[in-house]
Amino acid sequence: MRGQQVCYQHGGAAPQNRAKGERVFAQYQAKAHAARLMHDLAYKAENGIKDPLDAxxxxxxxxxxNKDALGSMVNNLQGQIEISNNFGDEKIRGVLELYNSALDRTMKVLDALLKHDIEGKKIKIVQDQAQAVAALVMRVLIGSGLTGPALMKAKTELSSGLKELTVVEGDV
Structure with missing residues (x-):
């Protein structure tokens, strides 16, 4: 029996088992359809996680x-809702359960992004990189023999240039 682990004679013909089997099969189909739609976005495990924020x-x-793919499937069910029988109801119920689960998962991940202040951390990384570049440039300037007012002017120009760069990076 489709979506069940029992045969027709050993409980598969019971209405509640047939309904559950249809719901399980509808969920399987919805998951497979969503997986096909998301295939282009799939992250390859062999790449590993080099940047947890990016991951x-x-x-x-x-x-x-995934939520959007399941949402489009729910929208496509509108015509089936009016003309459904008992087994059609199970398909609709199965897709709606998956969609609600996807909504909950989306909310949890977005909440995690907000709690961990991902954008703030990315800006901090850019600022740290800019400071490292500034320190390197200063070492090069001092190492090349630049001193006095010329060194102070170089520090000022470097500082203002890096601030402008950080503001531009932060606005993106």
């Missing part, structure tokens, strides 16, 4: 794509 953002994108 969390990718996860959020994949989960939102």
């Amino acid at each position: 969390l953002e990718r996860l959020a994108v994949e989960i939102m794509a």
Whole structure:
């Protein structure tokens, strides 16, 4: 029996088992359809996680794509809702359960993104990189023999240039 682990004669013909089997089968089909729609966004496990912040953002994108795919399936069910029989109801119920689960998962991931202040951390990383570049440039200037007012002017220009760069990076 489709979506069941029992045969017709050993309980598969019971109305509640047939209904549950149809719901399980509908969920299987919905998951397979959503997986096909998300295939382009799938993150390859062999790449590993080099940047956890980036991985969390990718996860959020994949989960939102899954939610959107299931949402489009729910929208496509509108015509079936009016003309459904008992087994059609199970298909609709199965897809709606998956969609509600995807909504909950999306909310949890977006909440995690907000709690961990991902954008703030990315800006901090850019600022730290800018400070490292500034320190390197200062070492080069001092190492090349630049001193006095010329060194102070170089420090001022470097500082203002890096602040402008940080503001531009933060606005993106």
